[in-house]
Amino acid sequence: MLAIRNLNVHYGGIHALRGIDIDVPDGKIISLIGANGAGKSTTLKSVMGLVAKSDGRVFWDDTEITSLRTKDIVAEGIILCPEGRRIFPDLTVDENIAAGAYLRKDKAEIARDREWVYNLFPRLSERTWQLGATLSGGEQQMLAVARALMSKPKLLMLDEPSLGLAPLVIKDIFNVIQKIREDGVNILLIEQNAKVALDISDYAYVMETGVITMAGPGKALLSDPRVQQAYLGE
Amino acid sequence: MDTRLDNKKKIALSAACLILFMVFVYFGDIMIRPGSSMKMLITVIEKGSIFALVAASMNLLNGFTGLFSLGQAGFMLIGAYTYAIFTIPADSHDKVYQYFNGGIIKWSIVEILESKLGLAGHYLGMLIPMLMAGLLVALIGFLIGIPVLRLKSDYLAIATLGFAEIIRAFFQWNTLGPLTNGSNVLRKYTTYKNAIFPVMIAGISIAIILLLINSTYGRAFRAIRDDEIAAEAMGINLFKHKEMSFVISSFFAGISGALLAMFQTTISATPFTTVMTYEILLIVVIGGIGSITGSVIGAFLFTAASEWWLRGLDAGKWMGISSSLMRPGFRKVVFAILIMLIVLFYSRGIMGDKEFSWDGFFAWCKSRPAAVKAWPEKRKASRAAKKEARAVKSAAKARAKQAKEEKEARKSSGEGLFTPLVLADHVVVFEKEGRNG
Numbered sequence: 001m002l003a004i005r006n007l008n009v010h011y012g013g014i015h016a017l018r019g020i021d022i023d024v025p026d027g028k029i030i031s032l033i034g035a036n037g038a039g040k041s042t043t044l045k046s047v048m049g050l051v052a053k054s055d056g057r058v059f060w061d062d063t064e065i066t067s068l069r070t071k072d073i074v075a076e077g078i079i080l081c082p083e084g085r086r087i088f089p090d091l092t093v094d095e096n097i098a099a100g101a102y103l104r105k106d107k108a109e110i111a112r113d114r115e116w117v118y119n120l121f122p123r124l125s126e127r128t129w130q131l132g133a134t135l136s137g138g139e140q141q142m143l144a145v146a147r148a149l150m151s152k153p154k155l156l157m158l159d160e161p162s163l164g165l166a167p168l169v170i171k172d173i174f175n176v177i178q179k180i181r182e183d184g185v186n187i188l189l190i191e192q193n194a195k196v197a198l199d200i201s202d203y204a205y206v207m208e209t210g211v212i213t214m215a216g217p218g219k220a221l222l223s224d225p226r227v228q229q230a231y232l233g234e
Numbered sequence: 235m236d237t238r239l240d241n242k243k244k245i246a247l248s249a250a251c252l253i254l255f256m257v258f259v260y261f262g263d264i265m266i267r268p269g270s271s272m273k274m275l276i277t278v279i280e281k282g283s284i285f286a287l288v289a290a291s292m293n294l295l296n297g298f299t300g301l302f303s304l305g306q307a308g309f310m311l312i313g314a315y316t317y318a319i320f321t322i323p324a325d326s327h328d329k330v331y332q333y334f335n336g337g338i339i340k341w342s343i344v345e346i347l348e349s350k351l352g353l354a355g356h357y358l359g360m361l362i363p364m365l366m367a368g369l370l371v372a373l374i375g376f377l378i379g380i381p382v383l384r385l386k387s388d389y390l391a392i393a394t395l396g397f398a399e400i401i402r403a404f405f406q407w408n409t410l411g412p413l414t415n416g417s418n419v420l421r422k423y424t425t426y427k428n429a430i431f432p433v434m435i436a437g438i439s440i441a442i443i444l445l446l447i448n449s450t451y452g453r454a455f456r457a458i459r460d461d462e463i464a465a466e467a468m469g470i471n472l473f474k475h476k477e478m479s480f481v482i483s484s485f486f487a488g489i490s491g492a493l494l495a496m497f498q499t500t501i502s503a504t505p506f507t508t509v510m511t512y513e514i515l516l517i518v519v520i521g522g523i524g525s526i527t528g529s530v531i532g533a534f535l536f537t538a539a540s541e542w543w544l545r546g547l548d549a550g551k552w553m554g555i556s557s558s559l560m561r562p563g564f565r566k567v568v569f570a571i572l573i574m575l576i577v578l579f580y581s582r583g584i585m586g587d588k589e590f591s592w593d594g595f596f597a598w599c600k601s602r603p604a605a606v607k608a609w610p611e612k613r614k615a616s617r618a619a620k621k622e623a624r625a626v627k628s629a630a631k632a633r634a635k636q637a638k639e640e641k642e643a644r645k646s647s648g649e650g651l652f653t654p655l656v657l658a659d660h661v662v663v664f665e666k667e668g669r670n671g
Contacts, residue, residue, distance in 0.1 A: 021655060214664065
């Protein structure tokens with residue numbers, strides 16, 4: 001499991017994260033919801049070592065990963081699927097997926113995982129030779145998730161997978177996210193689209209301006225009047 | 235105390251400095267004996283001013299219009315040839331064009347005008363071919379610009395570089411021999427008598443470039459450099475202005491080519507390779523991309539270094555050091571390393587994108603004593619910062635090592651690294667800012 005303790009991040013003079021505590025237990029989907037600029041993406045980026053932490057510690061099972069470099073964190077089994085998809089537009093779908101296994105050397109297992117992600121996203125298996133740029137937005141998001149899975153993570157951190165996608169496509173992707181969890185990958189999900197995220201989450205944290213303000217089981221938060229008013233527009 | 239000067243005083247000061255410089259160059263060239271080391275200074279000023287002009291013209295394109303063009307050497311070549319061809323005295327033609335029956339042009343503009351107007355005709359006879367050189371290069375720049383300026387960034391650089399090489403090959407073509415003397419050198423053409431000539435021509439040309447940059451057109455150029463789409467949205471005709479900048483830059487490259495022909499007294503197409511373009515680019519980068527004064531300073535520094543200070547690197551002995559590495563060509567290696575270092579650590583160049591101004595100069599002079607005084611403090615601070623960074627790094631290393639040891643210890647004892655949070659089965663609200671644990 002992943003444990004974030006008292007995480008603090010400064011961007012210049014701006015105190016972006018002010019003491020965040022989050023747990024991602026094994027076999028669970030945990031989500032982090034909140035408005036624009038609350039610090040959700042920063043949380044993930046600082047866990048990955050992409051943004052410098054000014055205070056706090058991050059644990060991964062019985063290892064402290066606070067000061068590891070990003071590539072070592074990936075090697076530990078944590079992967080970030082970044083916001084806005086960021087697939088490689090001039091590589092084919094197959095090459096994009098192969099790029100996800102960059103740090104791995106076990107050829108047979110890589111082949112097996114390739115089967116696995118193509119089974120998760122049959123749409124991609126029909127388009128293995130297509131260039132990334134020619135995919136639709138939803139397919140690109142699928143490709144981004146598939147690419148992340150190729151590092152064989154134990155924890156998949158998804159940053160806004162629903163960004164800019166049609167409701168039907170979002171549904172597809174969130175169904176697959178649940179399937180991925182069943183395959184034994186823990187998931188930390190960031191979403192502005194609180195409804196879809198809370199729907200599938202075992203537990204969720206609500207974030208506001210760098211602070212966790214509420215927490216609870218996904219379904220309980222979904223029916224909470226404060227959450228409904230602030231994030232669900234009801 | 236306000237050290238700002240009013241405009242009149244500034245102009246007077248600039249004029250005084252320029253006149254003093256001119257007088258120094260003029261009498262320096264007359265009075266200093268050939269062979270003395272001070273003669274080198276005059277040579278550097280001559281060649282430096284020629285390179286200052288071509289660097290300024292390149293900066294107009296690269297620094298002010300944002301067009302990464304590498305065709306300058308080719309344009310200089312056309313300028314140099316145009317000037318030389320029209321000023322070879324009539325009775326020297328048979329000697330110069332010995333393989334081409336004396337060539338097809340049998341007259342010299344200088345001689346024709348000199349016979350009619352005397353001394354004034356002599357100088358007019360030099361200025362007219364020079365102007366022709368500029369105009370011809372401008373025309374060729376215009377024609378090349380039509381297809382080439384539709385390209386962007388590196389592609390434009392490659393295309394202009396290609397054209398420069400084509401021009402060089404074209405001028406060495408034997409069929410053009412009666413005009414260009416094929417691959418043989420052109421010589422015996424009229425050159426200037428005193429170093430003040432190239433200095434004045436280059437000075438006037440650079441002044442024109444400066445005026446252009448500060449005009450409405452110059453603003454349009456800089457707008458294009460900063461953001462093409464925004465510039466177009468403001469109603470600036472992108473192609474027209476790029477073409478204009480390209481043509482003007484070509485014109486001055488042509489003029490500087492003519493001056494270089496005079497400086498060298500013989501000219502052939504061979505040295506106008508891409509290496510020469512890179513030297514000009516080096517000057518522009520050293521001086522600061524987007525600063526004409528930077529280009530001028532860079533040109534003099536570069537010329538002084540390559541012709542004077544670093545000569546010894548090719549000759550086997552430099553500043554008392556001698557090494558078997560120092561043989562002809564080693565200077566180029568040093569320059570290559572220099573440009574890498576500049577690009578890596580000092581990419582803004584000497585002047586950045588600022589121009590020289592008297593206000594800035596005096597403010598700089600005034601700030602020197604304080605800066606010198608503050609220097610030890612600054613150095614101390616930077617040293618402390620470095621030390622701290624090293625300490626942080628080694629601390630992280632030590633922490634990682636310790637964590638590894640702890641991890642091993644814990645593994646054997648079966649104890650957890652952290653206490654998991656309590657995930658409640660109801661909604662928890664954290665009233666207090668900050669912590670939720």
